[in-house]
Amino acid sequence: MDKPCISIHQVGKQFATRSQTIEALHNVDLDIRPNEFVTFVGASGCGKSTLLRILAGLETHSSGELLLHDQPIDGPGVDRAMVFQHYSLYPWLTVMQNIKFCRQLKVISDGVHSQADVETASGRADALLNLMGLAPFADAYPSQLSGGMQQRVAIARALMPRPDILLMDEPFGALDAQTREVMHDLIRHVHRLEKTTIVFVTHDVEEAIYLGSRIVLMAPRPGRIDTLYNVPLPEARHQDMKLESAFIELKRQILARIRETSGVQTDLDQLAKLTQGASV
Numbered sequence: 439m440d441k442p443c444i445s446i447h448q449v450g451k452q453f454a455t456r457s458q459t460i461e462a463l464h465n466v467d468l469d470i471r472p473n474e475f476v477t478f479v480g481a482s483g484c485g486k487s488t489l490l491r492i493l494a495g496l497e498t499h500s501s502g503e504l505l506l507h508d509q510p511i512d513g514p515g516v517d518r519a520m521v522f523q524h525y526s527l528y529p530w531l532t533v534m535q536n537i538k539f540c541r542q543l544k545v546i547s548d549g550v551h552s553q554a555d556v557e558t559a560s561g562r563a564d565a566l567l568n569l570m571g572l573a574p575f576a577d578a579y580p581s582q583l584s585g586g587m588q589q590r591v592a593i594a595r596a597l598m599p600r601p602d603i604l605l606m607d608e609p610f611g612a613l614d615a616q617t618r619e620v621m622h623d624l625i626r627h628v629h630r631l632e633k634t635t636i637v638f639v640t641h642d643v644e645e646a647i648y649l650g651s652r653i654v655l656m657a658p659r660p661g662r663i664d665t666l667y668n669v670p671l672p673e674a675r676h677q678d679m680k681l682e683s684a685f686i687e688l689k690r691q692i693l694a695r696i697r698e699t700s701g702v703q704t705d706l707d708q709l710a711k712l713t714q715g716a717s718v
């Protein structure tokens with residue numbers, strides 16, 4: 439078995455607010471292998487985004503150890519890229535300029551750039567434009583694009599420096615159902631082609647199963663890993679798999695476990711009474 443590229447050992451995170459200390463993560467242990475596609479689900483507040491932000495180096499952890507290729511994570515790095523739910527594109531730059539933006543920052547900060555550098559970057563940007571189906575929109579501005587297309591630009595921009603790890607925090611949460619399906623097949627294709635390790639946080643269990651090879655179910659108060667599930671689907675996926683019994687059974691199990699761990703129940707008797715009252 440491959441050596442893990444990310445090792446999370448006994449990681450804890452507390453947030454101190456004025457009135458209390460919140461244990462956002464408690465003794466989290468997980469190894470992620472190179473080129474894995476791991477999806478995280480769980481009830482609201484179970485620490486999914488906090489863990490992702492710690493992996494990105496945008497947040498510090500309070501205890502334990504996080505290693506990336508055996509080195510401690512102590513801040514952001516070009517080896518990791520993050521894609522958020524909101525597209526975070528620069529509205530005054532075109533699609534192509536947005537994709538090349540980080541590369542240009544690097545050139546400015548390094549103070550060196552050869553003609554070969556520029557050509558390599560242009561070739562990479564062109565390849566990503568094509569991969570994302572954005573070639574006809576290279577000169578468009580973000581405001582001229584749909585939400586799905588803007589998120590494709592954000593993904594292309596994240597992939598530009600060839601990160602080892604792509605961290606995605608509900609990247610398709612704001613898209614309509616049809617666009618999400620298209621994005622699911624696109625991101626699986628990107629994963630196969632680019633061989634990037636993907637860590638993907640979502641509220642949507644169906645999305646977690648369709649995309650992931652492994653699902654990490656987290657539970658809240660304190661935020662912790664509850665269950666790991668291997669996804670019993672082949673690498674090559676298609677939308678009809680969502681109707682197969684293995685898929686539906688896994689979805690049922692995970693949804694039931696999220697309900698159990700969230701401690702939130704819908705009181706159907708109470709709802710029925712309220713509805714009766716309303717109809718009088």
Ligand SMILES: Nc1ncnc2c1ncn2[C@@H]1O[C@H](COP(=O)(O)OP(=O)(O)OP(=O)(O)O)[C@@H](O)[C@H]1O
Binds near residue numbers: 489
């Ligand atoms: N900066 C912060 N200061 C104080 N508490 C925080 C902070 N960030 C997160 N928390 C708390 O830590 C816990 C975990 O939050 P986090 O956003 O990681 O959960 P989540 O699983 O991503 O939730 P959701 O699915 O609702 O986005 C929550 O109780 C949240 O209120």
